[in-house]
Amino acid sequence: MPISFQGCGFGHRRGSLVLTGLDLSLPEGRTVLLGPNGAGKSTLLGLAASLLRPHTGRVLYRGLDPARRRDRARYRSLVGWMPQEIRPLPGLTVREQVGYAGWLKGLSRREAWRRSLEALEVVELGALADGPCAELSGGQLRRVGLAQTLVHDAEVILLDEPTAGLDPDQRERFREIVSRAGEHAHLVVATHDIADLAGTYDSAVVLDTGGVGYAGPLAGLVTSVGGSVRGSFSDQVGRAYRRLVTREV
Numbered sequence: 682m683p684i685s686f687q688g689c690g691f692g693h694r695r696g697s698l699v700l701t702g703l704d705l706s707l708p709e710g711r712t713v714l715l716g717p718n719g720a721g722k723s724t725l726l727g728l729a730a731s732l733l734r735p736h737t738g739r740v741l742y743r744g745l746d747p748a749r750r751r752d753r754a755r756y757r758s759l760v761g762w763m764p765q766e767i768r769p770l771p772g773l774t775v776r777e778q779v780g781y782a783g784w785l786k787g788l789s790r791r792e793a794w795r796r797s798l799e800a801l802e803v804v805e806l807g808a809l810a811d812g813p814c815a816e817l818s819g820g821q822l823r824r825v826g827l828a829q830t831l832v833h834d835a836e837v838i839l840l841d842e843p844t845a846g847l848d849p850d851q852r853e854r855f856r857e858i859v860s861r862a863g864e865h866a867h868l869v870v871a872t873h874d875i876a877d878l879a880g881t882y883d884s885a886v887v888l889d890t891g892g893v894g895y896a897g898p899l900a901g902l903v904t905s906v907g908g909s910v911r912g913s914f915s916d917q918v919g920r921a922y923r924r925l926v927t928r929e930v
């Protein structure tokens with residue numbers, strides 16, 4: 682079972698909590714994390730990535746608690762995280778940037794270098810491996826971000842709005858690559874891109890004003906809000922999500 686949150690509370694500022702008493706086990710497989718702006722999706726991923734530490738409760742994966750110093754390095758080697766913004770490191774090639782990420786996650790230099798090319802091939806950037814990272818387009822940089830999560834043996838991969846700002850073709854391409862990456866690891870993807878949810882994900886978690894509105898299989902999202910069964914399954918899921926967060930009837 683992937684990452685679980687046990688009674689987690691967190692606020693970025695004193696007196697204002699984003700998450701309170703969160704009890705949630707992220708589903709297995711490919712999970713989409715949905716919710717309106719400010720619902721706490723990035724905060725939840727930040728806690729899962731051990732970038733943020735809960736003020737109350739704990740985050741666990743395979744019995745490892747990243748708040749405990751002795752568990753942290755192992756936890757981080759098993760959990761990959763891609764932030765919303767990928768910054769090219771000055772002077773590094775694409776392959777060096779990905780290899781560096783692997784080294785930070787505990788791979789030897791030799792292993793990180795070898796695997797960096799494999800990861801770049803998965804995201805279809807092998808041909809640009811030796812070019813400067815700073816010259817990549819926004820869409821290509823997102824793919825570097827994904828390669829950085831694939832270069833080590835992450836069992837859980839967390840992606841924060843990986844398709845934001847991409848044109849429709851790039852989004853579709855990225856969704857395909859993400860879907861493929863989900864064959865080898867549990868994926869959790871925070872996104873507002875609700876096109877083809879059914880083709881890309883197995884499960885959904887919907888956050889709404891500090892709580893979990895829904896967590897489970899995509900099909901259950903439709904039935905949980907009494908959604909209509911008209912249209913394709915993806916359309917039904919999209920409508921059910923909108924209904925859940927806007928209370929549309």
Ligand SMILES: Nc1ncnc2c1ncn2[C@@H]1O[C@H](COP(=O)(O)OP(=O)(O)OP(=O)(O)O)[C@@H](O)[C@H]1O
Pocket residue numbers: 693694699716717718719720721722723724725
């Ligand atoms: N660094 C920060 N300092 C202070 N408040 C923050 C910080 N980051 C987020 N917040 C606040 O925490 C709340 C949750 O933000 P978060 O970014 O987790 O939401 P989100 O669901 O990812 O939103 P979006 O869809 O807009 O990316 C918001 O009210 C936001 O203003």
